[in-house]
Amino acid sequence: MSEARPLSSRVITVPFILGVIVILLAGIFLLKRFIYGLGSVSGMNDGYPWGLWIAYDVNVGTAFACGGYAMAILIYIFNKGEYTPLLKPAILTSMLGYTLAAVSIFFDIGRYWNMFNIFMPWHMNFHSPMLEVAVCIASYVVVLWIEFSPVLVKNPGVRRMLKVEDIEEKLNKVLFIFVALGMLLPTMHQSSLGTLMILAGHKLSPLYWSKLLPLFFLICAIMMGYCIVIFETSVSGVAFKNTHEFKLLTKLSGVIPWLIGIFLIMRIQDINARGALSQIFKGDLPGNMFLIETFLLLIGLIILWKPENRTNVKKVFIAAFCVLLGAGLYRFDTYICGFNPGNGWHYFPTAPELIITFGVISVEILGYLYVVKRFPVLALPSKNK
Amino acid sequence: MSVSRRGFLKSVVGGSVALGAASLTKEAKASKKELPPDAVGILYDSNLCIGCQSCMVACKRANNMPVEHTGDQKTWDNPIDLSGKTLNIIKMYKKGDKFAFIKRQCMHCLEPACAAACPVTALHKDEKTGIVTYDPSACIGCRYCEVACPYDIPKFEWDSPFPQIRKCQLCNHLLEKGEYAACCAVCPTGASLFGPVEKLRKEAQRRMLMKPGEYYEFPVNHIESGKTRVHKAKPYINHIYGLDELGGSQCMILAGVEFDKLGLPDVRRQSYVSDLEGVSKGLYKYVVYPVAALGGLVYLVKKRGVHD
Ligand code: SF4
Ligand code: SF4
Numbered sequence: 067m068s069e070a071r072p073l074s075s076r077v078i079t080v081p082f083i084l085g086v087i088v089i090l091l092a093g094i095f096l097l098k099r100f101i102y103g104l105g106s107v108s109g110m111n112d113g114y115p116w117g118l119w120i121a122y123d124v125n126v127g128t129a130f131a132c133g134g135y136a137m138a139i140l141i142y143i144f145n146k147g148e149y150t151p152l153l154k155p156a157i158l159t160s161m162l163g164y165t166l167a168a169v170s171i172f173f174d175i176g177r178y179w180n181m182f183n184i185f186m187p188w189h190m191n192f193h194s195p196m197l198e199v200a201v202c203i204a205s206y207v208v209v210l211w212i213e214f215s216p217v218l219v220k221n222p223g224v225r226r227m228l229k230v231e232d233i234e235e236k237l238n239k240v241l242f243i244f245v246a247l248g249m250l251l252p253t254m255h256q257s258s259l260g261t262l263m264i265l266a267g268h269k270l271s272p273l274y275w276s277k278l279l280p281l282f283f284l285i286c287a288i289m290m291g292y293c294i295v296i297f298e299t300s301v302s303g304v305a306f307k308n309t310h311e312f313k314l315l316t317k318l319s320g321v322i323p324w325l326i327g328i329f330l331i332m333r334i335q336d337i338n339a340r341g342a343l344s345q346i347f348k349g350d351l352p353g354n355m356f357l358i359e360t361f362l363l364l365i366g367l368i369i370l371w372k373p374e375n376r377t378n379v380k381k382v383f384i385a386a387f388c389v390l391l392g393a394g395l396y397r398f399d400t401y402i403c404g405f406n407p408g409n410g411w412h413y414f415p416t417a418p419e420l421i422i423t424f425g426v427i428s429v430e431i432l433g434y435l436y437v438v439k440r441f442p443v444l445a446l447p448s449k450n451k
Numbered sequence: 452m453s454v455s456r457r458g459f460l461k462s463v464v465g466g467s468v469a470l471g472a473a474s475l476t477k478e479a480k481a482s483k484k485e486l487p488p489d490a491v492g493i494l495y496d497s498n499l500c501i502g503c504q505s506c507m508v509a510c511k512r513a514n515n516m517p518v519e520h521t522g523d524q525k526t527w528d529n530p531i532d533l534s535g536k537t538l539n540i541i542k543m544y545k546k547g548d549k550f551a552f553i554k555r556q557c558m559h560c561l562e563p564a565c566a567a568a569c570p571v572t573a574l575h576k577d578e579k580t581g582i583v584t585y586d587p588s589a590c591i592g593c594r595y596c597e598v599a600c601p602y603d604i605p606k607f608e609w610d611s612p613f614p615q616i617r618k619c620q621l622c623n624h625l626l627e628k629g630e631y632a633a634c635c636a637v638c639p640t641g642a643s644l645f646g647p648v649e650k651l652r653k654e655a656q657r658r659m660l661m662k663p664g665e666y667y668e669f670p671v672n673h674i675e676s677g678k679t680r681v682h683k684a685k686p687y688i689n690h691i692y693g694l695d696e697l698g699g700s701q702c703m704i705l706a707g708v709e710f711d712k713l714g715l716p717d718v719r720r721q722s723y724v725s726d727l728e729g730v731s732k733g734l735y736k737y738v739v740y741p742v743a744a745l746g747g748l749v750y751l752v753k754k755r756g757v758h759d
């Protein structure tokens with residue numbers, strides 16, 4: 067038997083302190099950004115108005131944070147209750163990932179004090195995919211915190227702070243609505259993150275521009291959601307010596323080759339339909355990035371295709387890693403490497419820009435470590451066994 | 452109840468093919484957008500431009516824009532491209548002893564991608580004049596308009612803690628005072644010509660038919676001003692840039708050198724805005740689909756019970 071309980075180990079460790087240093091550095095650069103403007107810390111410019119923060123923190127980051135969403139689909143829509151032990155840690159990473167994506171958006175947008183205009187009906191432009199992305203991500207962050215709250219209120223300290231005795235029962239009564247929203251909202255904004263780039267039009271390489279962008283981005287998000295669950299479960303399993311959930315990974319990894327297959331067939335067919343296949347081998351940046359992404363995804367596909375490979379944790383881990391890299395790159399490239407505004411513009415992230423992103427990643431990792439050590443998240447073997 | 456995996460895969464792939472095919476046929480019959488009732492615009496004729504840059508000075512003055520220094524000098528305004536400080540620029544194309552000028556500014560598109568992109572309607576196409584204006588009090592600074600504009604027009608103030616988007620608003624504030632685009636009002640040759648779009652289109656078509664080397668009258672400043680200049684016609688590229696590009700725009704460009712050499716992208720006729728509308732309308736039918744989907748999901752979760 068297993069039960070979810072906190073890993074009672076020390077929170078302050080050497081990696082923890084290193085993380086804090088990166089976060090402090092990032093904080094200094096953020097201060098600079100708010101005093102001197104975005105140009106003072108980032109390499110973004112009028113040709114590449116979106117850089118690392120939107121392409122990585124938001125686009126790749128929220129896809130990495132789709133574990134909770136992808137698992138919920140499996141558990142609720144395909145009725146696979148046996149995956150429940152993987153759900154809670156997945157929701158934790160989703161919660162952290164999305165919260166930090168929202169924070170990244172906050173420091174990326176130039177006129178953050180006007181941010182609430184996205185909720186003002188008289189300002190809203192319902193045709194803008196950006197509106198949908200903004201509203202959905204903001205609401206999904208709230209939904210994730212509520213979805214995760216049953217775990218948080220299990221901590222006596224949190225309960226004392228809230229001063230509500232029957233909070234757990236109250237929560238349980240309304241939770242189903244949030245679980246449902248937790249499946250709808252990511253479907254909407256993960257596809258809209260792709261829809262966004264339809265307007266980039268001729269500035270986006272024909273290998274990346276497509277009317278099917280919303281579908282591609284959605285499949286990627288789900289694919290990456292499963293892979294991140296595999297990745298995380300294996301890493302935390304090894305790190306915390308909790309190999310308990312490995313057999314679930316074997317089953318879960320069987321889904322991934324199908325998703326990769328559908329994605330690759332559709333993408334290549336779509337490029338073909340637009341007569342742009344020759345662009346793949348042009349040797350330019352978009353073409354080469356396309357080849358790298360496809361190669362990584364194919365490795366994942368080939369490894370996970372064979373059922374016997376799926377019982378090997380190491381192979382499953384490598385496959386998941388390749389898929390995360392390949393699909394993550396696809397999303398990144400749609401925003402950066404496949405994008406070329408012409409007229410000699412180019413973009414490369416500056417050191418402060420990178421450090422801010424590292425800071426965001428550090429907050430995520432430290433947050434995860436803290437929560438699993440203090441709250442009942444991971445399913446660990448029962449103590450009284 | 453169970454759909455076989457193979458069947459599912461087939462229908463997904465089939466769906467993508469069908470979608471692709473449907474989009475192809477739609478592209479073929481791109482419809483031309485109608486002009487707003489009082490549409491005004493600018494016709495810029497590279498063949499008439501002498502590169503005096505009076506329009507750049509006038510634009511800065513009319514819109515209170517700061518001087519922009521490039522390189523070491525700190526005296527002159529010499530921007531190298533449009534920017535948060537420069538709404539209008541004259542650039543020169545040179546190859547051997549052949550040269551041509553080009554004026555870059557907002558095209559005031561009939562289907563403006565910037566306005567379609569903006570989540571908070573900070574960019575808005577006026578229903579009457581068709582001028583695409585900007586409202587900083589709405590703008591959140593997401594810069595999606597910059598990504599979306601096919602002509603790279605909106606610019607951002609990267610070095611300001613309280614930045615705005617900057618772009619030509621066709622001197623909207625002057626129209627209210629009974630004046631018109633400052634750049635056209637000062638243009639000595641008629642290269643930048645302001646006026647109702649219908650009339651500008653006719654004028655552009657007239658110039659397409661001119662015989663190179665012969666003398667013609669060209670209206671100056673405002674097409675309805677009655678003022679003209681006589682110039683010797685130079686050969687034109689047989690294309691009115693901005694007439695059909697991406698659904699058309701209210702500003703148009705004529706030139707004697709291929710447009711892509713002047714930095715103007717070679718784009719299709721159908722706008723990407725129409726693609727976006729197709730996708731989002733199809734997917735969301737406003738709010739009906741999401742609400743229905745939510746209903747279904749709530750039912751499923753209730754039936755299965757919340758797992759934790
Ligand atoms: S040229 Fe660009 S900024 Fe101007 S209206 Fe068209 S899309 Fe908007
Ligand atoms: S930067 Fe401002 S004007 Fe441009 S799309 Fe965003 S909110 Fe709209």
Ligand code: SF4
Binds near residue numbers: 511619633
């Ligand atoms: S219309 Fe006005 S704002 Fe636009 S380029 Fe001319 S002077 Fe500048």
